[in-house]
Amino acid sequence: MSRTDTTRPVAVPAGDAPRSADTETAPRRSRWAVSGESRILLLVLPVVVALVFGAWAWWRATADLDSIEARQLAWGLILDLIWQHVKLTLVATFFVLLVAIPLGIALTRPRFKRAAPLAVGIANAGQAAPAIGLIVLLAMLLGFTFGTAVLALTLYAVLPVLRNTITGLQGIDPTLVEAGRGIGMSGAGVLFRVELPLAVPVIMTGVRTALVLLVGTATLATFVNAGGLGTLIVTGITLFRYPVLVSGALLVALLALLVDWAGRVLERVARPKGI
Amino acid sequence: MSTTTPPSNTRAGGTDAPGNPDVSGVDLELVDVLKRYPGQKKPAVDGLSLHIPAGEIVMFVGPSGCGKTTSLKMINRLIEPTSGTISIGGEDVRGRNVDQLRRHVGYVIQGGSLFPHLTVAQNISVVPRLLKWDSRRTSERVDELLELVSLDPAKYRDRYPRELSGGQQQRVGVARGLAADPPVILMDEPFGAVDPITRQRLQDELLSIQEELRKTIVCVTHDIDEAVKLGDRILILQEGAQIAQYDTPEAILAAPANAFVEDFVGAGSTLKQLSLSRVSDVELVHPTTATVGERVAEVRARAEANGDQAVVVLDERRRPVDWMWLRELAAADTVRPVRDDVLTLDRRATLNDALDMMLTSTHGAAIVTGRRDEYLGVVNFTAVTGHIQATEQQLAEGRAADATAGRDDAWEGGGA
Numbered sequence: 001m002s003r004t005d006t007t008r009p010v011a012v013p014a015g016d017a018p019r020s021a022d023t024e025t026a027p028r029r030s031r032w033a034v035s036g037e038s039r040i041l042l043l044v045l046p047v048v049v050a051l052v053f054g055a056w057a058w059w060r061a062t063a064d065l066d067s068i069e070a071r072q073l074a075w076g077l078i079l080d081l082i083w084q085h086v087k088l089t090l091v092a093t094f095f096v097l098l099v100a101i102p103l104g105i106a107l108t109r110p111r112f113k114r115a116a117p118l119a120v121g122i123a124n125a126g127q128a129a130p131a132i133g134l135i136v137l138l139a140m141l142l143g144f145t146f147g148t149a150v151l152a153l154t155l156y157a158v159l160p161v162l163r164n165t166i167t168g169l170q171g172i173d174p175t176l177v178e179a180g181r182g183i184g185m186s187g188a189g190v191l192f193r194v195e196l197p198l199a200v201p202v203i204m205t206g207v208r209t210a211l212v213l214l215v216g217t218a219t220l221a222t223f224v225n226a227g228g229l230g231t232l233i234v235t236g237i238t239l240f241r242y243p244v245l246v247s248g249a250l251l252v253a254l255l256a257l258l259v260d261w262a263g264r265v266l267e268r269v270a271r272p273k274g275i
Numbered sequence: 276m277s278t279t280t281p282p283s284n285t286r287a288g289g290t291d292a293p294g295n296p297d298v299s300g301v302d303l304e305l306v307d308v309l310k311r312y313p314g315q316k317k318p319a320v321d322g323l324s325l326h327i328p329a330g331e332i333v334m335f336v337g338p339s340g341c342g343k344t345t346s347l348k349m350i351n352r353l354i355e356p357t358s359g360t361i362s363i364g365g366e367d368v369r370g371r372n373v374d375q376l377r378r379h380v381g382y383v384i385q386g387g388s389l390f391p392h393l394t395v396a397q398n399i400s401v402v403p404r405l406l407k408w409d410s411r412r413t414s415e416r417v418d419e420l421l422e423l424v425s426l427d428p429a430k431y432r433d434r435y436p437r438e439l440s441g442g443q444q445q446r447v448g449v450a451r452g453l454a455a456d457p458p459v460i461l462m463d464e465p466f467g468a469v470d471p472i473t474r475q476r477l478q479d480e481l482l483s484i485q486e487e488l489r490k491t492i493v494c495v496t497h498d499i500d501e502a503v504k505l506g507d508r509i510l511i512l513q514e515g516a517q518i519a520q521y522d523t524p525e526a527i528l529a530a531p532a533n534a535f536v537e538d539f540v541g542a543g544s545t546l547k548q549l550s551l552s553r554v555s556d557v558e559l560v561h562p563t564t565a566t567v568g569e570r571v572a573e574v575r576a577r578a579e580a581n582g583d584q585a586v587v588v589l590d591e592r593r594r595p596v597d598w599m600w601l602r603e604l605a606a607a608d609t610v611r612p613v614r615d616d617v618l619t620l621d622r623r624a625t626l627n628d629a630l631d632m633m634l635t636s637t638h639g640a641a642i643v644t645g646r647r648d649e650y651l652g653v654v655n656f657t658a659v660t661g662h663i664q665a666t667e668q669q670l671a672e673g674r675a676a677d678a679t680a681g682r683d684d685a686w687e688g689g690g691a
């Protein structure tokens with residue numbers, strides 16, 4: 001599975017280069033004023049997804065399917081599988097955030113700073129391990145359940161969020177932190193009112209990466225009886241029903257695109273004004 | 276080691292004994308303060324003892340790495356001293372919760388260090404909020420401070436730092452430092468990141484703010500001219516924060532304590548005197564003025580009668596808006612400015628600043644303004660040279676007197 005770039009350099013503010021005219025003022029910029037490329041992504045992506053899904057639905061309604069195919073591709077079942085898939089993704093994302101963000105914060109505090117490379121190394125190993133192996137292994141230990149699938153997915157997707165939380169926090173201009181402390185903000189005050197808000201854009205990029213990773217990986221949940229769209233793919237393969245297989249793959253791809261889009265929207269909304 | 280107390284100040288309008296009701300600052304006292312960074316043999320600050328009187332600006336200068344920043348940050352405990360005591364207004368800084376302490380000590384750093392995700396108003400109100408001021412009091416305070424640092428509140432309150440120029444960011448940084456009306460303000464190279472003209476403006480503004488507030492200000496700089504201009508006293512440090520001299524700018528320039536100070540202050544002590552003298556010390560000339568909207572014919576007649584080639588154009592509140600050559604007036608019936616910004620000099624600017632501006636002006640002179648940018652007159656080369664000559668003469672007399680009566684602190688650079 002490919003990984004999107006999660007270690008984008010952080011926009012480090014302040015410490016501005018000297019500017020000449022004192023009266024000159026930087027132009028005001030709206031947060032929606034985005035570059036051409038990302039605007040196309042933001043606007044075009046949902047349209048493409050809708051069109052492709054529409055085309056698939058039309059095919060589903062008109063195609064000549066045998067009884068097995070028709071049963072596998074029944075609307076009720078499809079919606080169930082999509083819902084399971086989304087649930088797996090969201091629950092795993094929730095746990096990823098719950099683990100990775102506090103861990104990332106801790107690993108950038110002076111006290112635990114030294115452990116950061118180790119923790120990132122472990123998370124790296126978690127992601128480098130074949131996802132299928134991780135899921136099946138955990139299932140043999142913990143049973144074939146939804147919980148097991150969520151645990152495996154969480155372990156698998158911690159890395160991008162953890163790494164970006166650390167990168168985001170480390171990328172903050174230390175003079176801003178010192179300015180905060182210097183005017184009397186507490187350590188926690190600086191963390192919550194200065195450091196985290198400024199790191200949000202980088203952290204959100206990690207979250208989006210994790211989301212996309214999870215949508216893809218959640219296909220494997222079917223191997224531990226946790227459902228999801230992977231079920232269609234596996235059924236398609238075992239029963240030699242290519243329409244089912246392709247439908248499964250297509251729906252996963254569309255869902256991944258949609259989640260990526262939602263992640264981008266979220267990135268924009270969560271980005272504090274002013275940076 | 277005993278505390279160094281310099282001879283009493285002779286500048287800035289004289290009477291600033293502690294207890295002066297106008298002074299809102301408090302005394303600062305450092306006793307045998309030592310800081311040794313872990314893993315370093317030599318202390319960065321080696322036994323610094325210093326008394327800083329209430330309501331004064333003390334400038335820390337010295338070569339890079341001599342311990343200025345370290346000394347400054349020990350005052351608000353951003354750096355904890357290895358030993359020694361520091362007290363603010365007679366109270367040991369270690370006696371208090373460190374965050375509480377810092378909320379009552381202003382802190383201004385280079386470039387302003389504003390939080391980029393907060394608006395100007397939010398940046399300034401960080402400390403008032405920590406002090407649990409109600410929102411009405413806070414927002415009134417924000418507007419008051421923006422006025423104080425010459426930014427229009429309505430225009431700038433809701434901007435983000437990146438929507439401001441470097442100089443404006445620095446102004447907001449100063450406003451943030453003043454927010455909770457702290458008696459002591461620490462500044463670390465506050466104007467280091469802006470261009471010379473903006474720096475000069477900010478310096479003038481700081482002086483005018485200080486005239487009103489009379490805080491105790493400790494300001495680090497590596498620019499001796501800035502130190503001479505802003506400081507009621509200057510602390511010149513050598514490596515390890517050893518005091519080379521601690522005195523008024525006048526005294527330091529007139530009588531450097533040793534070769535190090537002499538070197539640091541630089542030769543050309545007459546030129547440095549230019550940083551000591553204010554534009555308000557020299558005789559201004561008064562060329563023909565005109566008011567926007569006045570009839571050109573009348574203005575021209577007046578200028579020709581005075582033998583002037585150019586007129587200073589003022590608006591209805593007597594603020595200079597342009598400095599026009601007569602030929603530029605010809606085009607219209609009534610006086611209308613052709614440029615949209617005219618460079619002016621605050622009366623608190625030093626002669627050094629004045630020379631800078633005069634050299635770049637096509638008029639070979641500079642317009643001087645006073646309170647609320649009101650027009651005062653024009654300073655030209657003749658006036659400055661005259662002032663330098665008078666100063667030279669006074670210095671020579673002073674030296675002669677020194678030879679008989681010991682050191683003389685009374686030199687004031689006010690010879691005009």
Ligand SMILES: Nc1ncnc2c1ncn2[C@@H]1O[C@H](COP(=O)(O)OP(=O)(O)OP(=O)(O)O)[C@@H](O)[C@H]1O
Pocket residue numbers: 312313315319337338339340341342343344345346497
């Ligand atoms: N956090 C630190 N750890 C170790 N040594 C330090 C630290 N901060 C400063 N020093 C050392 O202490 C000495 C004094 O540093 P300080 O920052 O006070 O100098 P300064 O006078 O402010 O210099 P500059 O004009 O360059 O800002 C220097 O030799 C510096 O290398």
Ligand SMILES: [Mg+2]
Pocket residue numbers: 343344345495
């Ligand atoms: Mg320094």
